Amino acid sequence: MLSRVTLSLEESTVIHRVDPRVKLFAIVAISVLSVMISSLSSLILLAVLPLSLLVVSRCLRRAAFFLFMLLAFSVISVLFVYFTGLGSPFEFGKFFVRIFAVVCIGLVFAFSTPPSKFAKALEKMRFPKSVVFTLTLTLRFIPVFMNEVKDLTDSLKVRGVELGLKGILRRPYIVFRALIIPLMIRMMKIADDLASAMEARGFGAPVKRTSLYDYKISWMDAAFTAIVIAWLGSLLLLDFSHFSFLDVQLFWGYIF
Structure with missing residues (x-):
């Protein structure tokens, strides 16, 4: 099972060519926003972004096992809370949507970023x-x-x-x-x-290492970052506007 995360990545999609630093930014941004957003409709729209990235990167099939296990555990947990009355199924549902969004963007990074590119990106970030x-x-x-x-x-x-x-x-x-x-x-x-x-190979030598490839932020990385910021910013404004049609419908059905 663990080998599925680090198999050789031969795909050449747009997501595979995005700089790892940009994808790390997307992970941090989605993780932070998943905590800040409170409405279920905004959280579902938040999860749509990393799920769409999985589809674009052609990694959805490889990630299906992990997502299926997460969804199965989420449904069982919500049903258990509903029938036992230990808490609010509505709040538990929102919690698992948050987890789903973070797991999806993490799988996007794992399946589309070779270890060599990840290491070079960390070196560029002065790790x-x-x-x-x-x-x-x-x-x-x-x-x-x-x-x-x-x-x-x-x-x-x-x-x-x-x-x-x-x-x-x-x-x-x-x-x-x-x-x-x-x-x-x-x-x-x-x-x-x-x-x-x-x-x-002289590991640990004090001289500066050279690399065959030099990763720089390209127009593709800038466009990807702009799309992520625009999508997350729109969700933040939607959540702060106190308008959530889906939340109203679910809450009304849950009470009555």
């Missing part, structure tokens, strides 16, 4: 090198870890070892002996190879 290296290594290490787990499980299946729930309950020591220990040994070998490669 410490240790922080940039840690984040980049983490993003790159997750698919490597998942591939190693897949290779080990495939090799165990070929040897006739049952790794299903029934097999684990019958022989739990198999998971430790046949999966965890070989995985730890393999990860330490990969870490040793990585350390050698870093030393050979």
Whole structure:
């Protein structure tokens, strides 16, 4: 499941070409506005923006699993609150719409930003090198870890070892002996190879590093930022105008 977030990104949509710094701005802006907005109709319109970005970036299919799990949990929670009377289903619904908007824009960033571009953007923003290296290594290490787990499980299946729930309950020591220990040994070998490669390439040298690509804010980034600001600004004005047709309809139906 985790490998879905960091698979190689070969798409060439407009969202993929937007500067990572601009997408980070969109994440911060949507997260802050989701707290400031109070009406449900404005929150739904807020969630429309990142959901539209998922569609434009052709990442909606890859994000469907995460969004489905979030929606299922939200519906179950709202129904539980409604039937138990522990709180207001209306307020719980607004809370989950806020979460949905933030998760959507986070998935847009995760699925459309390669780790190398993300690291370069952080360097441009004057982040410490240790922080940039840690984040980049983490993003790159997750698919490597998942591939190693897949290779080990495939090799165990070929040897006739049952790794299903029934097999684990019958022989739990198999998971430790046949999966965890070989995985730890393999990860330490990969870490040793990585350390050698870093030393050979002069990691930590005091000289300034060069890069093949130099990321600059383009007209596309400026247009994307303008669209985000215009959309969020309109929602803020709508919310402050105390006009929310959808909220009135839902509240009226909930009372009567």
